[in-house]
Amino acid sequence: MAGIGFTLRKMTGRGDLWGIVQAYSYSALLSSGPWLFTIMSLVGITFLSRYLVTWDDLLIFRTVITYNFSFSLVFCGPIVLIGTRLLADQIHDDRLEHAPSLLFSMMLTYVLLVSVPLIYLYGYAADLTPSQRAAAIVGGYLIGLIWTVVVFVSALKNYTYVSAVFFIGMFIAFLACGLLLTNYGATGLMWGFSAGLAFILFGLLGWIFVEYPALPRDVFILWRQGGTYWVLGVSGLSYNMAIWVDKWVMWARDSKVDIVAGVLRTAPYYDSAMFLSYLFTIPIFAVFFVNIETAFFEKYNRFYKSFQKHATYTTIASYQREIINFTLLSLRNLVVLTGLLAILLVLSAAFIMETMNIPFKEIGVFRFGALGACLHVLALFAMVFLSYFDFRKPVMILNTIFLVANFTFSWLFADYFPLHGMGYFLAAALTFILAMACLVYNLKRLAYGAFITNNPST
Structure with a gap:
């Protein structure tokens, strides 16, 4: 982030209020983009749908998004930290032709790690419709893949484009949910939200491929070189688990939890207050x-x-x-x-x-x-x-x-x-x-x- 900071700091030194607003807005997006997008979208969609769908549908939607966010952060923790270090090494050694390979390696690793728990939880254990199962699994993949892509976006300088992608994606999610929720309830909300996530993911990927035009030739580069930084992997895993472990304890221990789709436990009063404090x-x-x-x-x-x-x-x-x-x-x-x-x-x-x-x-x-x-x-x-x-x-x-x-x-x-x-x-x-x-x-x-x-x- 320090390399980005030099450019952002120049914005604050222009002497106008708009430069300051731009610099701090870009910094917030680059450090917390997927999280900020999720929270703001959930708040907007909740206000939009609270009178248009049943509470049960809204609860299913919010619970699935919360679980997907939890899955993505925990499984992406070691991948993102190790991948960030490897990308920094490539930048230092001026070997950016390997950046697309590292990106695909990180994305592939996340998909392989998260597939079994995602498919088991939503595909078999949870009591969801087939369309809801597919939407929940797709959403789990998209959120995690965005986390991996943001590592590479942080090294680029087109902050206007990045900000536009996030805000357009948020608007698409809001609009799609509004169009689909009346007729399809929780299913429409999940697919609408995934539409916004998909726009963000592919929008960011498109710009990365413009900046790093080399073809990915070694999709196992993370596995071959990442072992050197196994301590970072443990750090990333333990840190992201630490963020979520108090929610897991509340879901397991609190007598006032909501049980959604048969197996998904959630404590809305605890989760919403904690997310707001973050x-x-x-x-x-x-x-x-x-x-x-x-x-x-x-x-x-x-x-x-x-x-x-x-x-x-x-x-x-x-x-x-x-x-x-x-x-x-x-x-x-x-x-x-x-x-x-x-x-x-x-x-x-x-x-x-x-x-x-x-x-x-x-x-x-x-x-x-x-x-x-x-x-x-x-x-x-x-x-x-x-x-x-x-x-x-x-x-x-x-x-x-x-x-x-x-x-x-x-x-x-x-x-x-x-x-x-x-x-x-x-x-x-x-x-x-x-x-x-x-x-x-x-x-x-x-x-x-x-x-x-x-x-x-x-």
């Missing part, structure tokens, strides 16, 4: 990627290039102090900004619930979710800094701790309705504290790590 953190992502990560990369690059120029230890130490001061100052500012956002969300929770037409009983979950999401984002940023210095194993351990803690705390509080969401908040707080401690410790040993512990030659 949505409010997107501006923090945009600020981080446009301003902080870009400036950090410049200092990071100068530090490592000083090795190649045979700089003195005094010079290297000064660059190290510059990185430490900038990183800690940036995180401090983010803590202040995110803390203010968290306080604002907690105090205005009742207004937000009323405006979004969400039952007031979800206010506790939303408040815990908002506090947890803010701490979660800060922990993620600390792990991004660690990843720049290739501290893969510490990041993997932090993500595993997040997963275990979120599962454990959510399980302990599952029987106490007033404390729903507390498990996620405590897990995020613990991960943030440990991530900050790990970052400070490794920043102080940065030169040692560059020359000794992270040096392949030793």
Whole structure:
């Protein structure tokens, strides 16, 4: 994202409000595009259809989309992290003729991994009509494939085109659902939503093939080269499971869950409040990627290039102090900004619930979710800094701790309705504290790590 940030930062420096709006909008889309698309589309479609279809049809549609989103994130986690690293290596080595092969390899891997659970769940276990089964399976494929494609889109510079594809896709989903829901109910909603997803997927693929015109010749490149970065795969899997594990616990333990299509369990009151709390953190992502990560990369690059120029230890130490001061100052500012956002969300929770037409009983979950999401984002940023210095194993351990803690705390509080969401908040707080401690410790040993512990030659 740092490479993108240089271009986006130029937009903010043009001196006009539109440039600032463009830069932060593109940053939000590139960091959270499929997620943002899904949430906004679901909100719009729900408002459109609440009086036009039965509650059962709407519940089937929302539940299938939620499950597909869960499947796609978990199965794409290791694929996307390993694929991102391999693409970065190709860009560094100027071997972009292999990019289409990597893309197809990532897409093929996702399809192979997700096919068995998707087909079993929707094709056999769930009580759905044949058309609904097909729509649910197609939707599961499309969402995950978009996640893999976004990795490559992030390396391109046509942000206007990317934004247009997402918004047109969202409009197509909204329009198609509106046309189909009256006559086809849940089936129409699922196929209409998939139409929007398909437009986004093929629209992004089209632009990628324009930028990377080489033919894919090695569709197993991810499997051959990805083993080197297995730690990243474990990190991606544990991190995305950690995001979802508290929802899985609620679906399994909560006595007030809805059972949809015979086997699909969901807790709408918990899920909607948590998704809404995530949505409010997107501006923090945009600020981080446009301003902080870009400036950090410049200092990071100068530090490592000083090795190649045979700089003195005094010079290297000064660059190290510059990185430490900038990183800690940036995180401090983010803590202040995110803390203010968290306080604002907690105090205005009742207004937000009323405006979004969400039952007031979800206010506790939303408040815990908002506090947890803010701490979660800060922990993620600390792990991004660690990843720049290739501290893969510490990041993997932090993500595993997040997963275990979120599962454990959510399980302990599952029987106490007033404390729903507390498990996620405590897990995020613990991960943030440990991530900050790990970052400070490794920043102080940065030169040692560059020359000794992270040096392949030793």
